[in-house]
Amino acid sequence: MKVVNAAGRLIETDISGETFKPFSGAKKHNYSSKITNLSDALKKCGLKDGMTLSFHHQLRNGDFVINKTLETVLNLGVKNIMIAQTAMFNVHNPIIDLIKEGIVTRIEGSINGVVGDYISRNPLPYPVVLRSHGGRWAAIKKDELHIDIAVIAASASDERGNSTGIIGKSAFGPISYSQVDAMHADYVIMVTDSIIDYPCKYQEIQERYVDYVAQIDRIGDSSNIMSGTTKITDDPMELKIARDCVDLMDAAEIIKDGMIFQSGAGGISLAAMKYLGERLEEKKVIASTATGGLTKLIVDIYKAGHVRNLYYSQVFDDYAVNFVQETLGIPADIGHYADPTSKGRTIDGLDTVVLGATEVDINFNVNVNTHSDGRMLHGIGGHQDTAAGASLCIITCPIFRKKNPIVREKVTTISTPGEVVDAIVTDKGIAINPKREDLIENLKGKIDIVQIEELKELAYDATGGPQELEFEDRLVGCTKWFDGTVLDIIKKVKGLE
């Protein structure tokens, strides 16, 4: 067909068997500032009952943004909201009241502390879905988890929405969790307490994804933004476990030039990193890359020349934040770090990672989500992702804590399946997953290995065995493997009210 288009040209609409649309007119693409307040931003995004709002947790226990947003939702008379935060802390205690009032009725995201305790006693109509960092990224990408409005905290933003967490009075390190929310949510609101001149110099989130920039007084309490989990343990038993981790790495022959290791937070893991740094120095080995969370400890190893690159997704202390402000280095957002649907990830080449556990079992399954009394108090974080990515995944724990056996027949909840766990280092010995025959062979004559069942027996002897829990049918939550399948369910414990 021939038609005259809006530019006055006679054009064909069928060319070589394909259909072409005629030009219908052009207009100037004008521009206006996106700055508004949080309430107006939510209204302009069409906030209504039943929607899903997402958040990141990089302001940690200093975060004001989740509470402030949900308070605004309450004031707007909207209810029945699902929240999809990357994690939640004790500062989010006000959510308990919002749950009671029916404002928040569903949660898909990690929960640490008081809100988890409350929900363990008072399950929501839907189970809380716990995912790993990489699993959450993939779920949003695949629309298994659909976000209506992403509410993203930034320590600085320009009026167009180019935003960062690196600079500003509430700096928390590069925004690394929310790119997937920004790309896939229907609407995106950047929330900031610092509007800076265009163009924002750092742009972990770019204007192309941003609908509104909501200015609030303060996004967080800077004294609580930096995590408390970055203190190295001074417990002699834990220090021994940390040292044994490094001996295990050494015996497994992975402490060599070019090694890539994950540096997490958590007392024993940090101590292991400290000893690894010393071992690198002793052996005159230069590692290629430290991935994961950045702490002063890791920056010091870098500055001492024992690791060539810092490839970080989070920044855990003020020292590391200042370091990043001066020397950006190579930040990796969580998708680059751990998206299981991608063609290549930071964690895929990981030689080793040292991770914690609240419980482990004789099948090498690890629980990091529930306490042995059945309360859901922690998220999965990068546990699954790094365990599956690392050649040598080391889990550390004492065999018992107080009267509770940590090494046991069955974990209360499976967070990471034993299939991807290679070693468990405890105060009473190191157990290697029998499926890792190569590793067991390689370690022979170099390091003592015990059977996991022996560790369990020792733990049971010392404690009298685990507390038996009785469950109701009501679901508190479930853990998903990073491919979206259900790894385990968390039921309400009878008597926990």
Add this chain to the structure above:
Amino acid sequence: MKVVNAAGRLIETDISGETFKPFSGAKKHNYSSKITNLSDALKKCGLKDGMTLSFHHQLRNGDFVINKTLETVLNLGVKNIMIAQTAMFNVHNPIIDLIKEGIVTRIEGSINGVVGDYISRNPLPYPVVLRSHGGRWAAIKKDELHIDIAVIAASASDERGNSTGIIGKSAFGPISYSQVDAMHADYVIMVTDSIIDYPCKYQEIQERYVDYVAQIDRIGDSSNIMSGTTKITDDPMELKIARDCVDLMDAAEIIKDGMIFQSGAGGISLAAMKYLGERLEEKKVIASTATGGLTKLIVDIYKAGHVRNLYYSQVFDDYAVNFVQETLGIPADIGHYADPTSKGRTIDGLDTVVLGATEVDINFNVNVNTHSDGRMLHGIGGHQDTAAGASLCIITCPIFRKKNPIVREKVTTISTPGEVVDAIVTDKGIAINPKREDLIENLKGKIDIVQIEELKELAYDATGGPQELEFEDRLVGCTKWFDGTVLDIIKKVKGLE
């Protein structure tokens, strides 16, 4: 339904009315190098007849990658390929033989020079589709243009595919066109002549999108990588036009603190930027941002303190490449710069842009694609995008060249519709689009304006009017507006063989 999953847990598959999949097993995500050769990479990507291969043009007239890839396609016995390059230069002359042999049968992408001349005389079975930078980005994002295999030149890559154009012996500035190809193509091959240690420090393309890294001897001839279009004109008539552009900006009151301007390549545009730099200095005005292509000229304006930020998508000369290697600044990929489907773009706040034309008409339509003899010799580039984005879009041209009127009744091809063109600055006066009544009012008494029809008459008087072309029905190509609609068609001229 209750089932026992692969972790041995009894889980529910129907929870609160939703279906959950049971865990089916975990495995270690192991990693291996992606390095291979180009032929194997293409084979592993399942190259076959009828596929679409995409390329960027940032190696310009020094590019070896398109020719090398198509030669490999030929050697593999594959034919009927569509190529979707961002632009093509005279160095791509060998494509003419591949067209003759049926290896390349369809092109959607900008064509400069000899290949365009050939196709103008020998149309392909499908018309060449010409899109703007932003239009191409949107077409790939919307799958209007589907890429089977993206072949992306990088001046350095690590073995996982984290890649850059900033460093390496064939550095050409940040890769800025290919992110959309990487994100949406079925397969992605990085082609490089410089494999560097993991992790590559700059990563315009990240491993998450990369299937293979193909190592070749040289990706380009560095003496031809940097464009020849960055020489300022020394033609007195063109210098006058450039100066008049700056007088027009001044009269339109846009030369003020915080202004944002686009710095393109091309003789007159560059001269206008030089004069704008001087005017900023004279008026003691500090511009906010220079966007677009980076040249020594713009870096000098920045170093002199007359513009606070360089927000660049391309780097045009060695001086600017070196500058970027030392001071990364704020690169903007083409999606950030110009994707019309995004929520915010660099060009949306543009105060002014100075663009060229091969022809303009009395409706302010601009042709940059065809010569007046009907030959398709140039791409659209960012012409449409910046014209629609800028508050004051200035087109520069002489009213005639040799015996050919440039200002005319109707352009041979519409590249950018008059609707988004504000002013045409010529050697014989400045015409303002009558639709811009506000601008005309604002300029009164400050600057002389002529009617576009007067300029046309002068051009016709001096040349005897335009050469009339007779067309065949066969289509050489078409121009699309950045929303995917057909702006104009390019037919084969009778007698052009």
